[in-house]
Structures are given as C-alpha cells and as structure tokens.
Amino acid sequence: xxxxxxxxxxxxxxxxxxxxxxxxxxxxxxxxxxxxxxxxxxxxxxxxxxxxxxxxxxxxxxxxxxxxxxxxxxxxxxxxxxxxxxxxxxxxxxxxxxxxxxxxxxxxxxxxxxxxxxxxxxxxxxxxxxxxxxxxxxxxxxxxxxxxxxxxxxxxxxxxxxxxxxxxxxxxxxxxxxxxxxxxxxxxxxxxxxxxxxxxxxxxxxxxxxxxxxxxxxxxxxxxxxxxxxxxxxxxxxxxxxxxxxxxxxxxxxxxxxxxxxxxxxxxxxxxxxxxxxxxxxxxxxxxxxxxxxxxxxxxxxxxxxxxxxxxxxxxxxxxxxxxxxxxxxxxxxxxxxxxxxxxxxxxxxxxxxxxxxxxxxxxxxxxxxxxxxxxxxxxxxxxxxxxxxxxxxxxxxxxxxxxxxxxxxxxxxxxxxxxxxxxxxxxxxxxxxxxxxxxxxxxxxxxxxxxxxxxxxxxxxxxxxxxxxxxxxxxxxxxxxxxxxxxxxxxxxxxxxxxxxxxxxxxxxxxxxxxxxxxxxxxxxxxxxxxxxxxxxxxxxxxxxxxxxxxxxxxxxxxxxxxxxxxxxxxxxxxxxxxxxxxxxxxxxxxxxxxxxxxxxxxxxxxxxxxxxxxxxxxxxxxxxxxxxxxxxxxxxxxxxxxxxxxxxxxxxxxxxxxxxxxxxxxxxxxxxxxxxxxxxxxxxxxxxxxxxxxxxxxxxxxxxxxxxxxxxxxxxxxxxxxxxxxxxxxx
Numbered sequence: 001x002x003x004x005x006x007x008x009x010x011x012x013x014x015x016x017x018x019x020x021x022x023x024x025x026x027x028x029x030x031x032x033x034x035x036x037x038x039x040x041x042x043x044x045x046x047x048x049x050x051x052x053x054x055x056x057x058x059x060x061x062x063x064x065x066x067x068x069x070x071x072x073x074x075x076x077x078x079x080x081x082x083x084x085x086x087x088x089x090x091x092x093x094x095x096x097x098x099x100x101x102x103x104x105x106x107x108x109x110x111x112x113x114x115x116x117x118x119x120x121x122x123x124x125x126x127x128x129x130x131x132x133x134x135x136x137x138x139x140x141x142x143x144x145x146x147x148x149x150x151x152x153x154x155x156x157x158x159x160x161x162x163x164x165x166x167x168x169x170x171x172x173x174x175x176x177x178x179x180x181x182x183x184x185x186x187x188x189x190x191x192x193x194x195x196x197x198x199x200x201x202x203x204x205x206x207x208x209x210x211x212x213x214x215x216x217x218x219x220x221x222x223x224x225x226x227x228x229x230x231x232x233x234x235x236x237x238x239x240x241x242x243x244x245x246x247x248x249x250x251x252x253x254x255x256x257x258x259x260x261x262x263x264x265x266x267x268x269x270x271x272x273x274x275x276x277x278x279x280x281x282x283x284x285x286x287x288x289x290x291x292x293x294x295x296x297x298x299x300x301x302x303x304x305x306x307x308x309x310x311x312x313x314x315x316x317x318x319x320x321x322x323x324x325x326x327x328x329x330x331x332x333x334x335x336x337x338x339x340x341x342x343x344x345x346x347x348x349x350x351x352x353x354x355x356x357x358x359x360x361x362x363x364x365x366x367x368x369x370x371x372x373x374x375x376x377x378x379x380x381x382x383x384x385x386x387x388x389x390x391x392x393x394x395x396x397x398x399x400x401x402x403x404x405x406x407x408x409x410x411x412x413x414x415x416x417x418x419x420x421x422x423x424x425x426x427x428x429x430x431x432x433x434x435x436x437x438x439x440x441x442x443x444x445x446x447x448x449x450x451x452x453x454x455x456x457x458x459x460x461x462x463x464x465x466x467x468x469x470x471x472x473x474x475x476x477x478x479x480x481x482x483x484x485x486x487x488x489x490x491x492x493x494x495x496x497x498x499x500x501x502x503x504x505x506x507x508x509x510x511x512x513x514x515x516x517x518x519x520x521x522x523x524x525x526x527x528x529x530x531x532x533x534x535x536x537x538x539x540x541x542x543x544x545x546x547x548x549x550x551x552x553x554x555x556x557x558x559x560x561x562x563x564x565x566x567x568x569x570x571x572x573x574x575x576x577x578x579x580x581x582x583x584x585x586x587x588x589x590x591x592x593x594x595x596x597x598x599x600x601x602x603x604x605x606x607x608x609x610x611x612x613x614x615x616x617x618x619x620x621x622x623x624x625x626x627x628x629x630x631x632x633x634x635x636x637x638x639x640x641x642x643x644x645x646x647x648x649x650x651x652x653x654x655x656x657x658x659x660x661x662x663x664x665x666x667x668x669x670x671x672x673x674x675x676x677x678x679x680x681x682x683x684x685x686x687x688x689x690x691x692x693x694x695x696x697x698x699x700x701x702x703x704x705x706x707x708x709x710x711x712x713x714x715x716x717x718x719x720x721x722x723x724x725x726x727x728x729x730x731x732x733x
Contacts, residue, residue: 033464040463044456045449052443060441061193063183063201064175064432067094091174094428095181098204099172101163106207107199108166114158118188119165122158170200180431190436197434208426216417223414230407237400244393263379270372277365284358287351305350312343472679475709480673480699483680484687488673490520491701492550502580505553506560506608512706517550517557520700524668527698532644533558535636537570537666539650539659539697541686545674546702548576548649554670555647559611565645566603566612568636570662572626575616577649581606588617593631599638612643627661636665653689654682660693671697675704 030037068090097103108114117123152158171184183201187193286297319336326333474480480488493513495504505514524533538551548571555567569577572590577583583604587597592614604613626632639646648666653659663669669690673683683699690697 029468030461030464033467036464036467037457037460040460041453041456044459045452048448048452048456052445052448055443056188057440058186058188058442059190059193059437059439060171060184060186061190061197061434061437062432063197063430063434065098065181065183065201065204065428066431067091067179067181067428088174091179091181095172095174097207098181098183098200099167099170101167103200103203103207104167104170105163107196107203108163110203111196111199113166114162115153116162118192119169120153120158120162121165122153122155122161170196183434185434186441190438194434194436198430201430201433205426205428205430208428212426219417220414223410223417227407227410227414230403230410233403234400234407237396237403241393241396241400244396248393259379259382263376266372266376266379270369270376273365273369273372277362277369280358280362280365284355284362287355287358302350302354305347305354308343308347308350312340312347315340315343472681473676474673474678474680474683474701475676477701479680480683480701483683484671484673484697484699486687486697486699488699488701489523489670490516491675491704492516492520492546492553493704493706495549501549502552503608505556509560513553514557516704517553518561520670521554521557521561524698527668532640533646534640534667535646535648535665536668536670537648537650537663538670538672539663539690540652540672540674541654541678541682542652543574543655545652545672545678547652547670547672548580550670550672550700550702551647551649552577552580555611555645556606556609558645558647559606559609562610563644564612564642565610565647566614566639566643567606568614568639568646568648569616570627570632570648570658571651572616572618572658573651573656575618577613578604578615581608581613583607583613583615586615588615589635590617590626592635593626593629599635614639616649627658632662633665640667653686653693660689660695663690663695663697664693666695669695669697671699672702673699675701675709677703 108119113119115123169186171182171186173182173184174180175182183197183204185193185197185200187196283297315336319333319340322330322333322336328334328337474483477488477491480486493511493516495501495513496508496511499507504511505517508514521533524536528534536554538547538554540547548569551567555565558565567577568589569575570589575588578585586604587602589602591597592599592602599614602614604615605611606613636646636648648662650662650666651659653663671683671686671690687697687699
C-alpha cells in the first residue's frame with residue numbers, strides 16, 4: 001500500500017487512463033444535454049411539419065425523349081445532315097438545348113405561360129414584402145432585389161420573370177447509361193404539368209425538324225451556286241485541253257498517242273526488214289560459197305534449174321549408152337555432147353540469174369532497212385518533243401478531270417439534298433409521353449419529416465457539444481483539476497430537502513452531504529499526518545460559493561466526532577455565521593481584537609452541538625488592517641492551542657485582499673468552488689491569487705445537486721454519493 005504522504009495521481013489522469021474513458025466521456029455529452037437536443041429536435045420537426053402543412057402541393061410530370069433515334073432514310077445524305085451520334089456529349093448537349101430559353105419561350109408563348117398567375121409574378125397578389133417594395137420609389141426595387149419588380153403583367157420584366165419561373169420548374173435529366181432524357185415539369189396542377197412536359201418535348205422535335213429544313217435549304221442554295229460555277233470551270237478546263245492538244249499536234253488513237261503507235265509500227269517493220277536482209281545475205285553467201293553454184297540451195301529450189309538438171313541427167317545417161325556402142329567421133333556422140341553442153345550453158349545462165357536476183361534482193365532489203373531507220377529516228381525526235389508537251393497536257397487534263405469529278409459530286413449531292421428535303425426526320429423521338437401525376441412531388445412529407453428529424457437531431461447534438469464546449473462551469477472533479485491544477489479533496493452535496501442548511505450534518509448524519517463532509521475531514525486528517533488539524537481556513541474566489549456553509553458543516557462535523565472545535569467568522573465585511581446559527585448579539589472578534597472585550601466573553605456555544613463559535617462583527621474598510629494585524633495571528637495561535645480544530649470562515653480572495661492575508665495564517669486552506677456556478681477562469685484566478693500569497697489551496701466542490709449530477713452521468717465522488725446513497729441508509733435528496 002502506498003504511503004499516505006505520497007501525492008495521489010490527478011483524477012483527470014487516472015480517469016483518462018481507464019479503458020474507453022474518452023469514448024464514455026464523449027457519449028455522456030448528449031445525455032447531459034438531452035434537454036437541448038430534445039428542444040432543438042422538437043423545434044425543427046415542428047417547424048418542418050408546419051411548413052409542410054402550409055406548403056402548396058406541386059406535381060411533376062415526366063416525358064422521356066430518346067436522342068439520336070435511327071432515322072428511316074431513303075437517300076443517304078450523311079455529309080450534308082449527318083444524324084447526331086449517340087455519345088454522352090451529344091446527350092448532355094441535347095439536354096441543354098431542351099432547357100434553353102429560346103425553346104422554353106416557344107412553349108411559354110404557345111401555352112399561355114405569360115398569362116398564368118402560377119408563373120407570372122405580376123399576376124399574383126403581392127404579399128407584405130411585395131406591397132412594401134411596390135410602395136417604394138421607382139428604382140429602389142432594382143437596388144434591393146438586383147432587378148426591377150414586375151408591375152405590368154404584359155411588360156418585358158414580367159415576361160422575363162415568368163420565363164425564369166417556368167425554367168426553374170423544368171428539369172432536364174439524362175438517364176444514366178442510356179440515350180434517354182427525362183423532361184420534367186413541375187406545376188401546381190397535375191394536368192398542366194403533363195401538358196407542358198409533352199409540349200416541351202414536341203417543341204424540341206419540331207425545332208430539330210425546322211433546323212434540318214433550314215440547313216437543307218441553305219445547302220441547296222449553296223450547292224446550286226457552286227454547281228453553276230463548277231460547270232463553267234469544267235467547260236473552260238476541257239476547252240483548254242483541246243486547244244493545247246490541237247496546238248501541239250497531240251492526237252491519240254484508242255487512248256495512245258499517234259506518234260507512239262507509229263514508232264511501234266516502224267520499229268516492228270525495221271526488225272522485219274533486218275531479218276529479211278540478213279536472210280537474203282545468207283542465201284547470197286551460200287550460193288557464192290558453193291563449189292557448184294548449181295548445187296546451192298537457191299539453185300536447187302529453182303524449178304527451171306531442176307528441169308535442166310533432169311534433162312542433163314537424161315542426156316548423160318544416153319551419152320553413156322552411146323559411148324558403149326559408138327566412139328567419140330560418132331555423129332550421134334557428137335550430137336549428144338553438143339546437147340549436153342547446151343544444157344550446161346543453160347544451167348549456168350539460170351544460176352547466174354538466181355545469183356543476180358539474190359544480190360538485188362539484198363540491195364533492196366538494205367535500202368528498206370535504211371529507210372526504216374531514218375523514219376524511226378524522225379519519229380523518236382517527234383516523240384521527245386511530244387513528251388515535253390504532254391507534261392503540260394497531263395496537267396491540264398488532271399485539272400479538267402478534278403473539276404469534272406467535283407462537278408459530278410456536287411451535282412449528285414444536290415440531287416440527294418433536293419430529294420431528302422421532303423424526307424426529313426428528327427434525331428430524337430418521344431418514347432414515353434407524360435401523364436397527369438396522382439401524387440404530389442412536393443412536399444414529400446414522410447421523407448421531409450425524416451430529414452427534419454435527422455437534421456434537427458444532428459443540430460441538437462451539435463448544439464449540445466457546442467454548449468458543452470462553451471460551458472465554463474465546473475461540475476466534475478476533472479473539471480476542477482483542469483481549472484485549478486489540483487484534484488478536489490471532496491465534493492459536498494446540497495443539504496437534504498426540507499432541512500435547514502446549517503443543521504444538515506446534525507439532522508441527517510447519514511445523508512450524502514454529512515458523509516461528504518466527513519470525507520473532507522478525513523482527507524484533512526491524512527494531510528495533517530495524524531496531528532491536530534490546527535487552523536483550517538475556508539475561502540473562495542467570489543461570494544455565494546458556499547464557503548460559510550462548508551466551514552460551518554466542517555466545524556460541526558468535527559465537534560460531532562468528539563473533537564474540540566471552534567468556528568471563527570473572519571469575513572469581517574459580510575459576517576453570516578451568527579445569523580446562520582441564530583446567535584444573540586454579543587462581543588465579537590472585532591471587539592476582542594480592539595481590546596474592548598475578552599476572548600472568553602466573545603466565544604459562544606453552538607446551541608445544537610458542542611461547537612464553539614467566535615462571531616465576526618463588522619469592520620468595514622478596516623478589515624484589511626485587522627487581517628494583517630499581529631493581534632489576529634496571536635488570537636488564532638491561542639485558539640489553536642486551546643482547540644483541536646480551528647475553522648476560519650475567510651472572505652473571498654478576488655473581491656478583497658483580506659482572504660489572501662488570512663489564508664497565510666492557516667495550516668490548511670480549503671478553496672470552495674460552487675458546482676455548476678463558478679466559472680473555470682474565476683476558479684483558476686482565485687488559485688493563482690492564493691499561490692501568489694504563498695498558500696497552497698485545497699479545492700472543494702460545494703452545493704452539488706446529486707440528482708442532476710447523476711443524470712449527467714458523471715462518475716466522480718458526487719456521482720457515487722447519489723448512486724449508492726442507500727448503502728449508507730440515506731434517502732436520495
């Protein structure tokens with residue numbers, strides 16, 4: 001067990017070290033401030049319920065529009081009026097178009113929005129604020145409201161205000177992950193809401209068609225003008241090609257230049273001529289190289305030579321036959337020989353003619369080849385010149401072709417737009433028309449009440465924590481320790497109900513108040529280390545903090561315990577002990593210190609206990625002089641030697657300096673802090689004043705309301721008194 005002289009751990013430190021202490025302290029705040037929470041919640045819910053009862057019901061009708069619906073196109077016209085793509089940007093863009101003022105103005109004009117009191121504020125009877133604003137000079141409404149107050153129902157200000165009100169009643173919301181847009185209109189009349197929602201969707205589709213018709217008309221007009229210009233450009237470009245071709249002799253046959261065709265033909269003829277010339281030369285060389293020209297292929301191929309050769313063979317055969325019969329000189333032999341010579345001369349002449357023919361053929365072939373070579377060279381020169389001209393010609397042809405293709409494309413597009421103009425469809429369609437709602441969308445009473453309950457409850461809890469934060473009163477031992485830096489010695493409850501306050505410890509010794517005083521006395525005895533308590537001064541920061549009652553109860557408790565005790569009333573500016581005990585007038589402390597009375601005559605017995613009392617008397621402004629006078633120190637020393645316990649009711653330390661001087665003459669100084677009344681700053685300042693005087697104060701919490709303290713859920717000594725009062729056989733007060 002720790003020694004009694006060892007300082008106890010601060011209560012706040014011990015409490016904070018307990019598991020879950022911070023959470024319990026946090027949860028205890030709403031319980032302590034439950035009255036605030038209930039009041040704020042009740043007020044919020046009540047005001048909400050009243051507002052719901054007074055609110056005008058409003059109904060919301062919804063039309064569903066699908067954006068970028070696939071159109072039934074007969075003629076493709078994507079380049080002129082492509083359908084809107086079904087992406088998120090398009091859906092949100094079309095939603096903004098549906099909420100645009102121009103479209104809303106169209107619907108407002110068609111459906112009498114500007115003449116409807118629901119939307120036109122100039123048609124609504126003005127309230128108190130409106131009447132007051134209308135009574136102001138012109139221009140003040142703009143200064144106060146930022147805009148002129150509508151006065152003429154048909155004026156531009158009223159129409160602008162009506163359109164703004166209508167726009168606020170319209171909500172356009174894209175449906176998540178779809179191409180559908182919900183067009184919602186809110187009105188006081190269900191049928192009116194449905195009619196306006198459907199009208200807005202129809203106006204949107206009509207505006208789309210009108211926009212497409214206008215775009216088609218503008219495209220046709222532009223295409224018509226462009227086609228006319230392109231037609232002239234094509235004619236000029238083709239004429240330029242024809243003129244250039246004629247000027248440079250660039251003619252074509254079957255898509256190929258004439259010179260190129262001629263070169264191909266001449267080249268083919270040249271190849272053939274070379275072949276024929278080579279063949280003729282080879283035949284001529286063969287004939288000249290043969291031993292017997294008559295045996296050359298050209299001679300053998302000759303029918304005449306062949307016939308002469310046959311005749312020669314026949315003559316030779318007859319000569320051979322005749323030679324066997326006749327001699328060389330025989331006439332028949334001479335005839336045969338002559339015939340043979342004649343045939344051979346004929347053969348030689350024929351072979352010579354064939355050779356001359358071959359020579360002529362070779363000369364002709366060479367002459368033709370030379371002619372073809374010259375023609376080819378001439379054609380090649382002409383082709384080179386035509387190639388240079390063809391470069392410019394191809395440029396002109398390309399320009400003409402490009403202009404012609406553009407002309408044909410624009411002409412085809414013009415025909416498409418002309419045909420499509422009568423087949424236009426909007427890029428959206430209504431998938432669900434609005435119907436008159438049955439239930440109002442505003443106010444939604446149950447959700448509003450639930451939200452009001454939650455919000456009011458949250459506000460009440462927030463206010464409770466704010467009050468707890470701003471509350472500077474001291475209620476718990478932890479509060480006192482935080483303010484003074486010292487844990488309180490005791491927490492003294494209020495006197496039991498129905499009993500005089502001074503007599504509480506005598507008439508109800510088993511009550512919590514008497515037990516708390518005994519606990520305080522025991523704590524002082526521990527501090528005195530078994531010695532007599534000596535002089536115990538009781539003071540406070542300010543008056544009315546229970547110091548006199550504490551001093552009286554402590555003194556009576558000591559007397560009741562059989563100790564010799566004296567109660568000295570040293571509050572010379574506002575003495576109250578004698579009146580509290582009902583003592584008769586007689587010599588007082590002031591008289592004893594002034595020497596006009598002795599101590600024995602001034603001491604008075606308590607009529608209810610063995611306590612001795614020394615009344616104060618009034619000293620006024622001389623109280624400070626008395627407090628610092630040596631005579632008072634001598635008096636207290638005399639009383640300390642005579643009594644075991646000397647309790648001094650000292651004045652408060654902040655309003656006057658008497659209490660600080662008296663506290664310096666005491667062995668123990670009890671510093672009274674009134675429960676739920678003394679501000680933290682005041683208690684802290686009182687402790688600082690005593691410390692500055694060289695005194696160590698011992699805080700004591702007074703006038704603790706146990707019932708309220710217990711309801712607050714505090715777990716300190718006062719809470720223990722209230723919770724376990726029956727343990728001591730006491731009634732809870």
